[in-house]
Amino acid sequence: MLGFDADLYQRVIGGAGALRSQIDAIVDEVAATGYDSIFLIGSGGSYAAMWPYEHLMTRLSTVPVRSAIAAELVLTGDPRLTERSIAIFSSLSGTTKETVAALEYCRERGVTTIALTGYADSPIAVADHVLVNWADDETASESVDIQLLLLTTALLHRRGEFDDYERLANELADLTSVLTRVQEQADPIAEAFAKKHVETDYHFLVGTGMLWGFTYNYSMCILEEMQWLRTTRVHGAEFFHGSLELIDRDTSLLLFVGEDETRPLMDRVLRFAETYNDDTTVVDTADYPLDGISPEFREFVGPIVVDAITIRFSKHLEAARRHDLTTRRYYRKVEY
Amino acid sequence: MLGFDADLYQRVIGGAGALRSQIDAIVDEVAATGYDSIFLIGSGGSYAAMWPYEHLMTRLSTVPVRSAIAAELVLTGDPRLTERSIAIFSSLSGTTKETVAALEYCRERGVTTIALTGYADSPIAVADHVLVNWADDETASESVDIQLLLLTTALLHRRGEFDDYERLANELADLTSVLTRVQEQADPIAEAFAKKHVETDYHFLVGTGMLWGFTYNYSMCILEEMQWLRTTRVHGAEFFHGSLELIDRDTSLLLFVGEDETRPLMDRVLRFAETYNDDTTVVDTADYPLDGISPEFREFVGPIVVDAITIRFSKHLEAARRHDLTTRRYYRKVEY
Numbered sequence: 122m123l124g125f126d127a128d129l130y131q132r133v134i135g136g137a138g139a140l141r142s143q144i145d146a147i148v149d150e151v152a153a154t155g156y157d158s159i160f161l162i163g164s165g166g167s168y169a170a171m172w173p174y175e176h177l178m179t180r181l182s183t184v185p186v187r188s189a190i191a192a193e194l195v196l197t198g199d200p201r202l203t204e205r206s207i208a209i210f211s212s213l214s215g216t217t218k219e220t221v222a223a224l225e226y227c228r229e230r231g232v233t234t235i236a237l238t239g240y241a242d243s244p245i246a247v248a249d250h251v252l253v254n255w256a257d258d259e260t261a262s263e264s265v266d267i268q269l270l271l272l273t274t275a276l277l278h279r280r281g282e283f284d285d286y287e288r289l290a291n292e293l294a295d296l297t298s299v300l301t302r303v304q305e306q307a308d309p310i311a312e313a314f315a316k317k318h319v320e321t322d323y324h325f326l327v328g329t330g331m332l333w334g335f336t337y338n339y340s341m342c343i344l345e346e347m348q349w350l351r352t353t354r355v356h357g358a359e360f361f362h363g364s365l366e367l368i369d370r371d372t373s374l375l376l377f378v379g380e381d382e383t384r385p386l387m388d389r390v391l392r393f394a395e396t397y398n399d400d401t402t403v404v405d406t407a408d409y410p411l412d413g414i415s416p417e418f419r420e421f422v423g424p425i426v427v428d429a430i431t432i433r434f435s436k437h438l439e440a441a442r443r444h445d446l447t448t449r450r451y452y453r454k455v456e457y
Numbered sequence: 458m459l460g461f462d463a464d465l466y467q468r469v470i471g472g473a474g475a476l477r478s479q480i481d482a483i484v485d486e487v488a489a490t491g492y493d494s495i496f497l498i499g500s501g502g503s504y505a506a507m508w509p510y511e512h513l514m515t516r517l518s519t520v521p522v523r524s525a526i527a528a529e530l531v532l533t534g535d536p537r538l539t540e541r542s543i544a545i546f547s548s549l550s551g552t553t554k555e556t557v558a559a560l561e562y563c564r565e566r567g568v569t570t571i572a573l574t575g576y577a578d579s580p581i582a583v584a585d586h587v588l589v590n591w592a593d594d595e596t597a598s599e600s601v602d603i604q605l606l607l608l609t610t611a612l613l614h615r616r617g618e619f620d621d622y623e624r625l626a627n628e629l630a631d632l633t634s635v636l637t638r639v640q641e642q643a644d645p646i647a648e649a650f651a652k653k654h655v656e657t658d659y660h661f662l663v664g665t666g667m668l669w670g671f672t673y674n675y676s677m678c679i680l681e682e683m684q685w686l687r688t689t690r691v692h693g694a695e696f697f698h699g700s701l702e703l704i705d706r707d708t709s710l711l712l713f714v715g716e717d718e719t720r721p722l723m724d725r726v727l728r729f730a731e732t733y734n735d736d737t738t739v740v741d742t743a744d745y746p747l748d749g750i751s752p753e754f755r756e757f758v759g760p761i762v763v764d765a766i767t768i769r770f771s772k773h774l775e776a777a778r779r780h781d782l783t784t785r786r787y788y789r790k791v792e793y
Contacts (some may be wrong), residue, residue: 165698176533183536185521192694193665196718197512199616200519219694282536311701323687331531341691346699351659353689355677358555359529361793362501363682366786393793450702457697457729 122308124436125258127301133260134297137267140252141290144268147250149206150276151233158201159276160208160232161188164219166342167211170265173424174273180382182282191223204231209272211236213261215243224248237268258446259435262338262428263300267293270421289418296422300429301408303332307430308437314402315437322351324373325364329357330383331423335431339377340343343435347446357386361393370399378405381421404430458644460595460772462476463637469596470633473603475628483586484611487543487569496544496568497524497611500555502678503547506601508670509760510609516718518618527559541569545608547572549597551579560584573604594782595771597726598674598764599636603629606757620781625754632758636765639745643766643771648736651773658687658711661700663726665693665720668760671767674714677770683782693722697729706735715759740766785786 159178160172171188178186185201187295191210208227212220217240217358224245227234236248237253246253252272256264271290278286318324322343328336333356338353355364357376368374374394378387394401406426408420414422439446451457495514497507506507507524514522520681521537527546530538531653538544544563548556550764551574563570572584575591582589589610592600614622654660660680664672669692676690692699693712704710709729713722742755750758775782787793 128593131557165695168695168698179523179535180533181536185537187515189693190692192722193692196721197516199515200517201521320525332532341695341699345489345689346702351689351703353681353687356526356529358526359501359504359677364502365793366682366685367687368786385531385532386528388793393787396793397787414725436518450704451729451733452697452702457701457725457732 122304122433123440125304129257130260130301131297133254133256133264134267134300135295136206136254137264138162138294138296140254140268141271141294143252144271147235148272150250152276152279154233155205156207156233157205158185158187158207160199160202160206160227161186161225162191162194162208162217162223163211164217164218166212166262167217167220167265168336169334169338169341170211170262170269170434171209172337173266173331174269176331176333177421178273178277179341182280184280188243191217192219195226202227202232204232205233207230209233209235209237210245210248210270211238211265211269212243212245213256215240215245215259221245236273237265257265259432263425266428267296270425285417288415289421292414293416296425296447299411299413301423303411303426303429304433306409307433311430311433311437314434315441318373318438319441321373324350324352324375325368326352326354326374326375327357327360327387328377328379329386330379330381331420332377332379332427335424335427336377339431342432346449346452347363348438348442348444357383357390360390365393368398370397372398372400374398374401376401376403377427378403378407379420379427380407381420381423458640458658459767459776463642465593466637467633468597469531469590469592469600470603470636471631472590473600474630474632475591476604477607477630479588480607480611483571484608485613486586488612488615490569491541492543492569493541494521494523494543494544495562496538497522498527498530498544498556498559499547499555500527500561502598502674502686503549503556503671505555505674505677506547506598506605507545508607508673509602509667512667513757514609514613514628518613520616527553528555531559531562538563538566538568542568543569543571544568545573545605546581546584547574547605548579548581548593549575549592551576557581571608573601595768602761602764603632606761610757621753624751625757628750628754632761635747635749636761639747639762639765640769642745643769647766647769647773650770651777654709655773655777657709660686660688660711662690662711662713663693663696663705663723664690664713664719665722666715666717666757668713668715668763671760671763674715675767679767682785682788683771684778684780685775693719693726696726701729704734706733708734708736710734710737712737712739713763714739714743715756715763716743717756718760747771
């Protein structure tokens with residue numbers, strides 16, 4: 122497959138699953154100390170990466186959970202953020218300055234901090250607990266999704282709010298072959314999409330539930346940042362309260378459909394799209410077999426699966442549009 | 458001023474402020490009963506209208522607060538939503554079916570419900586407590602902002618988390634003349650913007666803090682829904698983690714700048730825009746005098762002030778683009 126490195130993929134995906142014993146040990150320790158709130162803190166793609174797990178915990182747990190933009194949190198504060206809080210941070214490079222500042226802000230307040238990073242010696246590795254898994258820009262989302270799913274379900278398991286953690290963690294141990302097959306299945310679909318949309322300058326993205334954070338991320342950090350394409354992104358329930366008026370027959374609609382309890386919201390968007398649009402691309406995790414994943418866990422691995430599918434879309438857009446995914450006008454090129 | 462009805466405005470703005478004694482009575486009652494969480498529930502513009510007050514309470518209070526999309530909440534649930542919760546709903550018509558369903562969902566669970574609506578006999582007026590203030594589509598946001606600011610600061614006041622409620626409520630009693638002057642000051646700016654952008658088909662909106670909900674709302678429910686203009690909307694801190702790569706010298710950038718603690722985030726966006734863009738429109742509440750509003754309350758009335766300013770933008774866009782704000786392709790025209 123275009124731009125696919127099997128050894129690299131094994132290292133990243135297997136590496137993320139192999140962090141399970143470290144995650145269990147961290148959860149043992151924070152559960153023993155006790156806590157009364159959980160904060161999920163990041164910037165940009167690493168902020169949106171938190172949303173599925175905020176959604177998951179909000180759905181299943183009584184513990185107050187908040188995802189927060191690092192740069193806003195340090196200005197606004199939060200009276201619930203105390204020495205009885207857990208704060209989870211993510212930054213692949215570990216150098217995102219707003220995230221590093223938010224980590225420092227939390228440490229000064231005695232918050233228990235957990236950091237996910239690609240590098241053991243990075244600035245955010247000063248957290249109380251550090252999970253290190255190297256990844257490249259394309260595989261970072263899958264790496265983080267696997268770790269956050271393990272970490273949040275382990276926390277809920279300890280609280281008596283998620284019984285099946287052991288079995289889920291076993292199934293997440295090494296998803297490399299499952300996700301490689303997902304990419305192989307998605308590849309021709311992605312290639313056709315990219316070839317059809319070489320000249321398309323605007324895409325309209327919709328998702329819900331466990332996939333809403335991904336939808337935001339793919340819009341902002343891939344299509345806008347890495348392809349300089351105009352997009353709009355809207356939650357599938359919000360779609361019907363404004364944005365739908367923009368849709369005409371030729372609008373490129375990208376619908377991300379998962380298998381969680383919010384699927385009926387996307388079914389409604391799909392019915393609308395079938396009636397009023399002729400350029401709808403549906404990325405539906407239900408179309409992918411996922412050998413070794415129990416049916417009742419498919420909803421939870423949705424973000425990991427769409428990460429894998431859309432790596433193919435990104436790679437083919439890069440090739441078809443002759444626009445390198447790493448080209449930037451501003452980021453790390455100018456001061457701002 | 459174009460499309461300005463002084464009598465209507467007095468009725469809406471004065472009417473919202475006059476609800477203060479009813480709001481005080483509701484807060485007396487819910488405080489006497491006790492509660493352990495607050496939910497802010499809506500759909501589309503009425504969902505985004507909740508965000509400033511989620512921001513305000515998250516900043517100032519230890520009570521868990523969550524804004525929720527009505528249609529998602531009833532599918533996902535939330536273990537913290539119980540008979541010890543308060544849920545606040547808003548729908549001008551009171552007929553938004555997802556919001557009505559979420560109200561019913563909460564009532565079945567014994568949640569204490571408070572509804573804001575324009576009509577005393579509307580479906581959401583079955584809530585335990587109902588605040589009625591008629592408004593038209595253009596003034597609905599101001600009406601709701603005034604009521605939600607009174608309601609949430611009254612709740613915090615009773616919790617000992619907002620000392621200055623009495624003085625703030627007195628200042629909000631009738632903002633008609635203050636906001637009329639805001640509209641008069643904004644009118645020529647808005648007219649110039651609309652005339653300059655008759656042919657502009659894409660706008661890039663940025664805001665933070667108390668104005669982030671407004672930014673989302675103006676993008677989705679005005680420019681997209683009522684003018685069929687393509688937009689992107691991004692939080693001012695997130696701007697630097699992806700979306701900025703889309704900016705070139707000719708991009709129409711609309712920056713909403715308030716006076717709350719997140720202002721430094723917008724200062725950074727402004728500096729970027731000054732360097733790399735030639736078509737930036739800054740809507741800054743600090744440019745408006747607001748006679749009768751104490752300096753320390755200006756940050757809290759930010760959403761009300763930008764509502765007033767941007768009514769002028771909407772009216773002039775409607776006229777200059779010859780696109781009626783009430784024209785729809787789908788909403789209440791077809792089934793979906």
